[in-house]
Amino acid sequence: MTKVRTGFAITMGMVVLVQTRALAQRACFDCHSNETKWPWYSTIAPVSWLVQRDVEEGRRGLNFSEWGRPHKEANEAASSVEKGEMPPRFYVAVHPQARLEPTEREALIRGLQATVAGSNGHNAAEDHDRQAVDPRR
């Protein structure tokens, strides 16, 4: 972000971003970021290769560590939470911190819509990238 447009927009955007990131960190980052914390059971075969496969597949689709880049799956992120597909049930069972309260779920859905996917069919991440490479600046 190179220009401050209005103080209000920046403040609201930042609040949403920070909130969303915190929630996603709890519920999604293990499988969809470069900040994977390998769980104790990931060292036990055959669970180890199952977990690794999950993280590799998860990252391929959506990597929160590359938040600034447009993702093919970014638009699905909010709906995957809404439909209860993500975070996967088995994962929540062994990672209670990933369990989201109804209000947190709502906040994450709305936050993902506003940040990763963009609220009106519009990708905030793509906008950010375009700004970064815009030769007119």
Ligand code: HEC
């Ligand atoms: C236990 C690991 C794990 C966690 C935690 C997890 N995911 Fe996933 N996710 C996967 C895997 C594996 C895939 C790819 C395979 C599949 O589609 O089931 C995937 C696929 C996706 C996709 C691609 C679309 C699709 O349905 O294939 C989206 C979007 C997604 N996840 C969003 C999220 C969000 C948002 C969260 C947090 C609320 C989350 N995931 C948490 C493992 C995880």
